[in-house]
Amino acid sequence: MAAPHARGRRRARPRPAGSSESRAVPRRATPMTLRLYDVGHDLRDGDGIVHALNDVTLTVRRGELVALLGPSGAGKSTILWLASGIEAPTRGTVSWDGRDLAALSRRERELFRRETLGMLFQDPPLQRGVDAVGNVESRLVGNGARPSHARRAAKQVLVELGLGARLHHPPQKLSGGERRRVALSRALVNSPDLLLADEPTANLDTEHGALVLDRLRQEAHEHRRAVLMVTHDPAAAAIADRCLTLTDGRLQTTAVAAARPERGAR
Numbered sequence: 001m002a003a004p005h006a007r008g009r010r011r012a013r014p015r016p017a018g019s020s021e022s023r024a025v026p027r028r029a030t031p032m033t034l035r036l037y038d039v040g041h042d043l044r045d046g047d048g049i050v051h052a053l054n055d056v057t058l059t060v061r062r063g064e065l066v067a068l069l070g071p072s073g074a075g076k077s078t079i080l081w082l083a084s085g086i087e088a089p090t091r092g093t094v095s096w097d098g099r100d101l102a103a104l105s106r107r108e109r110e111l112f113r114r115e116t117l118g119m120l121f122q123d124p125p126l127q128r129g130v131d132a133v134g135n136v137e138s139r140l141v142g143n144g145a146r147p148s149h150a151r152r153a154a155k156q157v158l159v160e161l162g163l164g165a166r167l168h169h170p171p172q173k174l175s176g177g178e179r180r181r182v183a184l185s186r187a188l189v190n191s192p193d194l195l196l197a198d199e200p201t202a203n204l205d206t207e208h209g210a211l212v213l214d215r216l217r218q219e220a221h222e223h224r225r226a227v228l229m230v231t232h233d234p235a236a237a238a239i240a241d242r243c244l245t246l247t248d249g250r251l252q253t254t255a256v257a258a259a260r261p262e263r264g265a266r
């Protein structure tokens with residue numbers, strides 16, 4: 001991931017990684033599956049506490065594209081932060097591949113973020129003064145890839161997301177939609193098994209929005225990744241296998257697409 005990216009908020013009850021509060025996953029572990037089980041999350045807001053999430057249980061399996069909908073402040077981004085392992089839930093369990101993220105060692109958590117996770121933040125952190133290729137390739141170089149390989153891979157994903165003419169522009173010379181696609185390229189460049197995207201089509205015109213959505217669908221259905229996106233965009237909701245709606249930190253299932261036939265395992 002990019003530079004450590006902490007939210008400007010504090011958990012009401014900090015629960016450090018590996019703490020005795022972290023629990024075993026209360027269910028048979030399913031490979032390459034993101035699972036939030038009975039999750040609640042509180043945030044400190046001045047002297048008060050915001051119950052951002054309550055009793056949230058959800059699963060995103062490999063090969064599945066799930067959209068998270070709901071009004072502003074419902075807790076959608078909070079779910080992504082917890083799913084990324086950057087924050088641990090106040091209550092309940094967040095697991096990937098059957099492992100409680102809060103129980104991972106520091107080293108395991110680092111590996112999870114570097115090798116398994118791709119995350120597009122609501123406000124993506126890109127390095128100023130570093131061109132688009134540099135911003136994307138640095139993710140791979142940071143993971144130990146050869147610079148020549150990292151450069152090639154970075155260019156390829158940027159071109160695929162329609163940024164072939166912007167490879168050498170730094171973020172401050174890119175539009176909001178272009179920066180978003182650079183950040184998505186950075187999230188995708190290491191072929192993550194778990195992709196979390198906060199408003200992937202924000203600031204994009206119809207053409208580029210469709211390009212991005214097509215890519216997310218491809219990541220889920222062809223590359224067999226687990227993809228969870230937060231969106232307000234009806235076009236994004238329309239391509240999801242399932243749409244989940246959050247209201248006041250609680251989840252309701254609004255629509256379930258026809259069951260997708262299991263495709264060949266990778």
Ligand SMILES: Nc1ncnc2c1ncn2[C@@H]1O[C@H](COP(=O)(O)OP(=O)(O)OP(=O)(O)O)[C@@H](O)[C@H]1O
Pocket residue numbers: 008009010043044045050052070071072073074075076077078079
């Ligand atoms: N820095 C913060 N400190 C305390 N509470 C916060 C903070 N940021 C957000 N919250 C609260 O946490 C709850 C969930 O916020 P979250 O950002 O997850 O909502 P969201 O559904 O993603 O909203 P949006 O669609 O506007 O991005 C809201 O009640 C919000 O006010």
